[in-house]
Amino acid sequence: xxxxxxxxxxxxxxxxxxxxxxxxxxCSGRGTCGAYDMCTCYSGYMANDCSERxxxxxxxxxxxxxxDLNMDNELQYRPAVIEGSQMYxxxxxxxxxxxxxxxxxxxxxxxxxxxxxxxxxxxxxxxxCLNRIFPLLRSTQQRVYHKVNGxxxxxxAHYYMECSNKGLCDRTTATCMCFAGYEGTSCQRASCPNxxxxxxxxxxxxxxxADDHDNIYELWDxxxxxxxxxxxxxxxxxxxxxxxxxxxxxxxxxxxxxARIPEWTIRFEDELDVGASSTxxxxxxxxxxxxxFGEDWVTNPIPFxxxxxxxxxxxxxxxxxVIDEGTVQCLHKHDEVTPDLWTKYMLSFTGNPGVHxxxxxxxxxxxxxxxLKKTGADAYTGLDIAVVYDTGITGEFYDYFMQKCSVVIxxxxxxxxxxxxxxxxxxVQTTSISSGTLRTLKECLGDSNGVSTDNVGVxxxxxxxxxxxxxxxxxxxxxAVPGQFPHLVKLVNNAPESEFEGGxxxxxxWHQEDEHFVLSAAVDSSKEYQVFATDGVLERVWYDSDTDxxxxxxxxxxxxxxxxxxxxxGLAWWxxxxxxxxxxxxxxxxxxxTKGVDPVFSEGSSxxxxxxxxxxxxxxxxxxxxxxxxxxxTGDISYxxxxxxxxxxxSTLEHALDTVNSAGLYEIKKxxxxxxxxxxxxxxxxxxxxxxxxxxxxxxxxxxxxIEDDEGNLLQESTKVGIRQFFRFTPDMDSANTAxxxxxxxxxxxxxxxxxxxxCFAGYTNENCDTQSALAI
Numbered sequence: 001x002x003x004x005x006x007x008x009x010x011x012x013x014x015x016x017x018x019x020x021x022x023x024x025x026x027c028s029g030r031g032t033c034g035a036y037d038m039c040t041c042y043s044g045y046m047a048n049d050c051s052e053r054x055x056x057x058x059x060x061x062x063x064x065x066x067x068d069l070n071m072d073n074e075l076q077y078r079p080a081v082i083e084g085s086q087m088y089x090x091x092x093x094x095x096x097x098x099x100x101x102x103x104x105x106x107x108x109x110x111x112x113x114x115x116x117x118x119x120x121x122x123x124x125x126x127x128x129c130l131n132r133i134f135p136l137l138r139s140t141q142q143r144v145y146h147k148v149n150g151x152x153x154x155x156x157a158h159y160y161m162e163c164s165n166k167g168l169c170d171r172t173t174a175t176c177m178c179f180a181g182y183e184g185t186s187c188q189r190a191s192c193p194n195x196x197x198x199x200x201x202x203x204x205x206x207x208x209x210a211d212d213h214d215n216i217y218e219l220w221d222x223x224x225x226x227x228x229x230x231x232x233x234x235x236x237x238x239x240x241x242x243x244x245x246x247x248x249x250x251x252x253x254x255x256x257x258x259a260r261i262p263e264w265t266i267r268f269e270d271e272l273d274v275g276a277s278s279t280x281x282x283x284x285x286x287x288x289x290x291x292x293f294g295e296d297w298v299t300n301p302i303p304f305x306x307x308x309x310x311x312x313x314x315x316x317x318x319x320x321x322v323i324d325e326g327t328v329q330c331l332h333k334h335d336e337v338t339p340d341l342w343t344k345y346m347l348s349f350t351g352n353p354g355v356h357x358x359x360x361x362x363x364x365x366x367x368x369x370x371x372l373k374k375t376g377a378d379a380y381t382g383l384d385i386a387v388v389y390d391t392g393i394t395g396e397f398y399d400y401f402m403q404k405c406s407v408v409i410x411x412x413x414x415x416x417x418x419x420x421x422x423x424x425x426x427x428v429q430t431t432s433i434s435s436g437t438l439r440t441l442k443e444c445l446g447d448s449n450g451v452s453t454d455n456v457g458v459x460x461x462x463x464x465x466x467x468x469x470x471x472x473x474x475x476x477x478x479x480a481v482p483g484q485f486p487h488l489v490k491l492v493n494n495a496p497e498s499e500f501e502g503g504x505x506x507x508x509x510w511h512q513e514d515e516h517f518v519l520s521a522a523v524d525s526s527k528e529y530q531v532f533a534t535d536g537v538l539e540r541v542w543y544d545s546d547t548d549x550x551x552x553x554x555x556x557x558x559x560x561x562x563x564x565x566x567x568x569x570g571l572a573w574w575x576x577x578x579x580x581x582x583x584x585x586x587x588x589x590x591x592x593x594t595k596g597v598d599p600v601f602s603e604g605s606s607x608x609x610x611x612x613x614x615x616x617x618x619x620x621x622x623x624x625x626x627x628x629x630x631x632x633x634t635g636d637i638s639y640x641x642x643x644x645x646x647x648x649x650x651s652t653l654e655h656a657l658d659t660v661n662s663a664g665l666y667e668i669k670k671x672x673x674x675x676x677x678x679x680x681x682x683x684x685x686x687x688x689x690x691x692x693x694x695x696x697x698x699x700x701x702x703x704x705x706x707i708e709d710d711e712g713n714l715l716q717e718s719t720k721v722g723i724r725q726f727f728r729f730t731p732d733m734d735s736a737n738t739a740x741x742x743x744x745x746x747x748x749x750x751x752x753x754x755x756x757x758x759x760c761f762a763g764y765t766n767e768n769c770d771t772q773s774a775l776a777i
Contacts, residue, residue, distance in 0.1 A: 025049035044174065046086040053174035054087055058164035058186030059220060063157055065095045087162065096157075158220045163187045188224055193238040196228040200239035203229050213669040213690055215615065232295030233756065242756030246292050247746030247770030248353050252399070252739065253499045257532070258492055259741075260502040262356050262395035265696070267344040268304070269385035270374065281305070281383065283372040289315065290357035291322050298362065304372055305343050308332045315347075327351025329500075342385075350500050354395050354742040358693045361386045387577045389696035392664055393502045396742065401490035401503070401532040403737040405444035407437050408494050410528045411519060433516075441517075441531060445508070449485035450537045462487070463510040482509050482520070484551030488538040488620060488663075488729060491519075491529040503532065505663040507622055507727070520622040520663060535735035538620060540727045541570030541587055541613065572621075573683070573722025576698040581621075583687045584721040588671045589614040613689065615668055618729040621695065622663040665729065666691040683720045699724045746770040 023033035031041035031050035041050035068075060075094045085092070163169055163176035167187035170177055178187035192202035205225050209217035230239035253259050270281060284301035291297065299314045308330035315323050327350045334343035349356075363372050363386055372383055433441070442459035455461055464486040490503040507520040523529065542551050572581040589612035613619075670690040680686055683702055702720035732738055744751045749760035749769035760769035 023049070025051060041086050047171075052171035053169075055162050055167075055169035055171075055174050055176045056186035057160040057162055058184065058188030059158045059224060060161040060165040061158070061182070061190065061221070061224070062165050063096050063159070064161070064165055066092060067094060069094055164224075190221075190225045192226050192228050194240065196230065197234075197238050197240040199234040200228040200230040202226050215670050216672075232291070232293040236753075241753040243293060244744040244751035244753075244756050244758050245768040246354050246742055246744055247766070247768030249739075249741045249743065249747040250764070250770055250772050251748075252741040257399075257402075257404075258496050258499055258501045258503055259353065260393055260396055260399075261353050261500050262349045263347070263390055263393045263502070264349075264359055264388050265344055265346050265391060266359075266361065267342070267385060267387050267389070268372075268383055269342040270383045280375050281372060282375050283370070285372055285386070286362040287315070288360040288362055289318065289322070290359065292352065292354040292356060294357070295322075296357075297322050301371070305334060305339055308345065311345060311347075322352075323349065324351040348500065349395075352395075354397055356395055358390075359388045361388060385577075387694070387696075389577060389694050390664075391696060392504065394665075394693070397740055398731070398733075398738060399741050400536050400731040400735075400738050401505075401534045402739050403444060403533040403535070405441055405531040405533055407433075407441045407444070407531055408528050409433065409441070409491075409517075409531060411523050411525050442510075444531070444533050445487050445489070446533070448487050448537070449539070463512065464507075465509045465512065482507050482540065482725075482727075484542070485537065485539055486727070488534060488536070488727075490532040490534075491523060492532060494528040494530055505620070505665055507538070507620070507663060533737070534731070535737050536729055536731040538727050538729050540725060541583075541619075543568040543570065543585060569725055571722045572689075572699070572724045572726055573702050574695055574699040574724075576700065577694045577696060579691045579694040581689050581691065581695075581699070581724075581726070582683075582685045582722060583689060583726075584684060586673050586687045587613045588673065588687075590671075591673065613668060613671055613728060615671060617668045618731070619666045619668060619689070619691070620663050620727040620729050621666060621724070622727075623697065664695065666693065666695075668692075681719060684722075744768075 023031075023037045023039045026049075027033055027039035027041065028045075028049050028051040030045040031039040034040055039048060039050050041047075044054050046052050046054050065075075069092070163178070164182070164184075164187045166182040167176040167178040169175075176185065176187045178184070181191055181193070183189050183191040192200075196202055203211070203226060204223045205217045205219070205227070206222040208227060208229060209215040211229065228237065228239045230236075233243050235241045235243050248259055266287070268281075268285075281304050284303055286301055287299045289297050289299070297318045299318060302311060302314050311332075312328045312330050315328055316325050329348040329350065331346040332343070333346075335341040363370055363383070365371050372386070374383075439459055442457070442461045445464075446459075446461050447455055448462040448464050452460070456463070462485060463483070465483045487508040488505060489508050490505055492503040493501055504523060506523065509518050510516075511518050540551065544551070568584075570587060571584040574581045668689055669692050670688075672688050672690075674686050674688055676686060699722065701723050703723050704720055740747065745758035745760065746764070746769045748764040749758040751758055758767060758769050760766070763772060763774070765771050765773045765775075
């Protein structure tokens with residue numbers, strides 16, 4: 001063979017060899033080899049030879065920037081800088097996800113961008129502009145995210161990342177090796193610490209919210225973040241600590257102060273007089289009692305209309321000494337003519353202080369059948385009313401009213417020469433007080449709104465009444481109405497029958513014209529009372545139409561506002577024995593600046609932040625009624641500005657009346673806006689606040705709502721709203737006049753959290769250290 005032919009054949013062979021050159025490691029059999037000897041890996045595989053596996057993705061617990069992925073010496077938010085990535089199939093950005101629309105972010109920095117980078121307005125939304133300006137915003141990025149006035153993009157943060165950014169990927173097995181405290185195939189769950197120590201249940205945020213009065217949690221980590229729901233009697237983040245028994249601090253009730261303990265009324269009522277052939281009620285019922293730790297206990301079946309002796313015996317029979325013998329006080333009342341018509345038990349638990357969930361009457365057996373029923377020819381299962389409620393006295397852990405005013409006051413019915421006098425509204429006033437005592441009381445009440453610079457007089461105090469002037473004959477009525485920041489006090493009987501009689505909360509305002517105080521509670525005028533003040537702030541819930549931060553009344557004759565707009569009381573209605581109030585508008589902090597408060601306020605306004613309600617806030621709901629200031633004005637102006645008559649239980653059974661002897665202090669458990677429904681067109685029921693316990697008196701009265709046109713004229717709507725006023729109370733937890741008086745070991749011992757046992761200080765004894773004893777020294 002000729003040498004030249006051999007050379008040509010060798011060249012062809014070499015070319016053929018180059019043509020069939022393989023990708024690295026033949027793509028490990030997990031991809032295809034393409035141009036430039038590059039592997040295109042199958043889904044779930046990565047690396048230049050497809051030898052590594054991609055781990056599962058989950059919503060990132062924390063976002064992280066990825067750096068200059070395309071190595072162009074620029075960091076970009078948009079557009080996606082990588083396309084066709086084996087890990088990020090849809091591309092990704094190099095910095096944190098942007099959380100607001102482009103135009104709204106740039107609007108706040110447009111002028112600076114134009115000046116410093118010579119960017120023209122037409123270029124504002126261009127990709128060139130974005131890539132140039134976004135790096136300049138990095139230092140203010142978080143501020144931009146939360147203060148932007150434009151459209152917020154939902155669900156952009158916590159985007160999917162490998163192992164949820166809380167673990168390392170084992171590339172050989174595609175298994176996430178989660179960091180401590182995280183679990184799941186993609187490390188998507190924040191696990192419960194120590195498996196709750198065997199004394200609790202691990203639940204998601206969504207489940208914990210639902211367990212807490214059906215609240216709703218729908219943020220990004222609703223099913224990712226978990227926490228321990230501890231068993232009753234256990235606490236701490238991992239349920240590892242045992243709680244010690246609670247008791248009343250024996251030094252709390254050693255002077256004039258008295259203890260507010262759980263007092264519940266159990267009531268059964270049936271309209272037996274309507275069906276004449278009905279002869280009575282028969283059967284049994286049970287009571288579910290909740291202790292201070294949250295554990296519930298159910299009694300044995302109790303015969304209907306049983307005696308107090310037998311009822312107390314069943315309560316004391318609950319196991320584990322939940323209710324100590326001799327610590328339940330019981331009063332039984334029933335209809336004198338027809339005992340089965342209505343019957344009620346008033347129970348006080350002196351040995352179970354603190355805040356308790358309301359007890360529950362159980363009238364169904366395990367199979368779901370009624371255990372109480374009417375007898376006779378018209379018999380049917382079930383009763384009309386079987387409820388548990390309080391009349392204003394409940395258990396508590398803290399006393400926010402420790403400032404003793406060192407004065408004793410009496411009360412009398414409010415009488416006036418006005419034709420429609422205030423006695424109609426259930427108002428009471430203080431009896432004559434000497435000038436020295438009056439000054440002492442004013443000085444003790446002091447500031448009511450948390451701002452001392454607007455205090456008046458040598459007493460350096462606030463009146464607590466409304467702002468503005470009033471004319472004509474109804475001046476007396478209007479001056480008695482609580483203003484924006486009335487005083488909230490506790491009245492304690494000057495000669496209590498026992499240390500457990502309990503103080504009564506009442507709103508107190510100063511009547512300027514007649515120079516006396518007006519009280520909101522139906523207190524007994526035959527007694528005298530010690531006055532205890534608070535450093536907390538009571539503010540009426542209201543809508544500031546003129547955005548001046550000051551609540552101003554409108555009396556129907558005089559325009560006393562700053563710009564002709566009328567401030568609007570927050571109003572509510574509720575069903576008797578209901579634990580949900582329906583407000584006249586949305587006052588939730590979640591929607592602050594939209595429906596609940598005036599959108600004219602800027603987001604940074606301190607007043608806006610304080611003029612809203614949220615879960616955990618306290619509401620004071622006195623037995624007020626109101627003409628909704630100008631809201632119920634129809635053809636003839638109505639002046640229902642006072643308080644509702646004292647006996648507010650509107651039953652036709654006169655002997656069954658309960659009275660509101662203390663303004664109710666309620667805790668908000670849930671606040672929500674529900675969907676519009678057919679009933680909403682008749683009575684406003686969308687804006688709902690769920691309380692920690694029911695209101696026993698009927699607050700279902702409503703009045704036509706009034707709206708205001710652009711000129712300040714009031715127009716009547718067809719939709720009705722409630723007429724009940726309500727107030728928000730914010731206690732001062734750092735004040736020397738606030739004390740935790742119901743506490744583990746009664747504040748007179750140390751709790752061993754490993755055993756749940758108290759080690760009492762010298763001079764104190766009992767399992768909860770609530771007893772002073774010279775023998776214990």
